[in-house]
Amino acid sequence: MLKIIGSFIAGVVFTGILAWNMMGGLMFNERESPFGVEETVARIQQNIQTTGKGWALSGLRNPAAAVKADGGNALPVMMVEACSTKYSGPILNEDSVRFLSILMPCKISIYKKNDGKVYIGTMNAGLLGQMFGPLVGGIMKQVAEDQQKFLVMDPSKPTPQIQYPKAAGGSGGGSGGGSGC
Amino acid sequence: MKRASILIALLAGASLAAGAETQPAALAKAGGASTADHSRFIELQKIFNSGPEVTKACLGCHTEAAKQIHRTKHWTWEWVNPETGQKLGKRNVVNNFCTAVPSNEKFCAACHVGYGMENAKTFDYGSETAVDCLVCHDTTGSYKKLPGLAGHPAYKEIEYPPKSGKFVKPVDLGKVAQSVGKTSRATCGACHFLGGGGDAVKHGDLDTSLKTPPRYLDVHMDAKGLNFSCATCHATQGHDIPGSRYTPTGKADNAPLMRGRQNQGNPATCQSCHGAAPHKTKARLNSHTEKIACQTCHIPQFARAQPTKMSWDWSTAGKLTPDGKRMTIKDASGHHDKYDSNKGDFVYESDVVPTYAWLNGKVKYTLLGDPVNVNGVTKINEYLGSADDGQSRIWPLKVFRGKQPYDLENGSLLVPHTAVGYGEKDDSAFWINYKWEEALKAGANATGRPFGGKFDFVATEMSWPITHMVAPKADALSCTQCHSRSGRLATIDGVYLPRRDNNRLIDTLGWLAALAALLGVAIHGGIRVYLARKGN
Secondary structure (H helix, E strand, C coil), X not given: XXXXXXXXXXXXXXXXXXXXXXXXXHHEEEEECCCCHHHHHHHHHHHHHHHCCCEEEEEEECHHHHHHHCCCCCCCEEEEEEEEHHHHHHHHCCHHHHHHHHHCCEEEEEEECCCCCEEEEEECHHHHHHCCHXXXXXXXXXXXXXXXXXXXXXXXXXXXXXXXXXXXXXXXXCCCCCCCC | CHHHHHHHHHXXXXXXXXXXXXXXXXXXXXXXXXXXCHHHCHHHCCCCCCHHHHHHHHXXXXXXXXXXXXXXXHHHCCEECCCCCCXXXXXXXXXXXXXXXXXXXXXXXXXXXXXXXXXXXXXXXXXXXXXXXXXXXXXXXXXXXXXXXXXXXXXXXXXXXXXXXXXXXXXXXXXXXXXXXXXXXXXXXHHHCCCCCCCCCCCCCCCHHHCCCCCCCCCCCCCCCCCCCHHHHCCCECCECCCCCCCCCCCCCCCCCCCCCCCCCCCCCCHHHHCCXXXXXXXXXXXXXXXXXXXXXXXXXXXCCCCEEEEEEHHHCCXXXXXXXXXXXXXXXXXXXXXXXXXXXXEEECCECCEEEEECCCEEECCCCCECCCCCCEECEEECCCCCCCCCEXXXXXXXXXXXXXXXXXXXXXXXXXXXXXXXXXXXXXXXXXXXXXXXXHHHHHHCCCCCCCEEEEEEXXXXXXXXXXXXXXXXXXXXXXXXXXXXXXXXXXXXXXXXXXXXXXXXXXXXXXXXXXXXHHHHHHHHHHHHHHHC
């Protein structure tokens, strides 16, 4: 009996450790971009604006600039922020999940690593949404589908230009007034 | 009494203010350290109509200055590498930016320390009055040599660029001459920050952000900190400025240079101040300095303040608007051109992670007449070095890639005639007619090389050692950025790098030892359990 209980506890602990280690990788996605930081940002911004469904740019942040302003160095990181009231509205109107506003607006991070390559980091909206019931799960599933359209990098299309926020924030900010959320 | 005191104070204040106003710019900037106030020299209190007139006045006192300049690469634009015999210098080399000087001198000479270089072959290199003192010693910031004027500044108001509707006022030579002083980041940077045809284009570690750099960009030049000028490291004697990409110091002397000691080493190295054991608290790091240049760890990225050009494809140059005019297309950032009819396609990049290579200070160039690699990439310059020669360290490099014209018949690089002198009508220049054949023919004539009329474009590569823009020590590379399989030094051979490299035999022995230990523990434990049960 002791052996069975011991084995069960060991199994639970093992599974827990495995899940703990995998959680980070499951919640976030990373992919390499074929373009430089600026061009990747510009293409994602363009994709967001052509996706429809209420999507609009709501900001562009440059956290590396804040590090530089503080006398340090950081490889480039830019965060494109986008929002669609079509998706955010129902969540913001439901008290039980209103705390999820902390995840708004939807962010896509574009950054360079020490290998010199440019990567795109996104949240796994589909999986994350499933953790918060059917309302959020359904909305986030659609967000995840749209997110895939944001990340299409078609080299045959001409290079668009970055849309810088009109009202720049502090040295590390750069968020625009934008629309959407 | 009180009124009298106020009056005296006001008068004293007024006289101080007047004194401040009459103090020349050079003295004001130097904090009064100079022993000469050039504005008080009678020789300079006159109207100068040309640069050579000013030089003549300078040489009246500084009798040896022009002779010293004549011995430098800044003047001759030529240097013969004693090891390879290759004739280098701007007059002779070809690069993959604006390509070459011959046939374009009137434009390029804006960065020559002389006046009147219209043709590099026929220029009077023995002329003392043709030396331009002001380009390096101006402290007013008003002295500009414009491309197209063969090394002269504007002596009268001119429309510049031609037909642009913008006008450049003539330089006040008298004022500049009376304000001369030490060289500065601004004077050196007037050429070295703008190499390759624009700000930050060529070097990657030199651009106008270094005029007043913040600390994150360069700990030594930090305008609010150490505030080094270029000459602080490039310590100059007799106008001979140490530090050259034709003769880079791959492995610097380990001992710092000291006053009173006969120093033969290059003062423009990290070791000349810091020595070879600069890490006081982490002594383990000092074992790296034998194989790794300081710059490799302490310049984690270059072009950190603004993007640098990383590639240039001349083969696409010449596309015009439907009405036959020059066009430019901005890149994604909106700040730089990604296409220009005059020059072709570009790629700019910021915060570039360098390429790393062994460098022993020897360099080999592909010069005019040398064969190009039509099936691969032609290395315009190749820095030599290896782990075994005892003279090399691992250095960070900017590798600049391009496509440029070559002669299909003799298989060597060609020089296009691109730019013309100010106001000249020269139909053979590419930036005038956008016709490659005529531009290449004119370039070949200027270089004295044959050109059969058939050409194509070849892929080229040029390397630039990265040595400026030293980051704060907190931003130096961490161990794992090199000590990992896919780290920055993944392609460096000839040296054992823990965590990147492994030895199969040692690894096998290690695993066997670990397995043996595990077995030993299991057997020992098993025996103890067995004996315990047996005892019960």
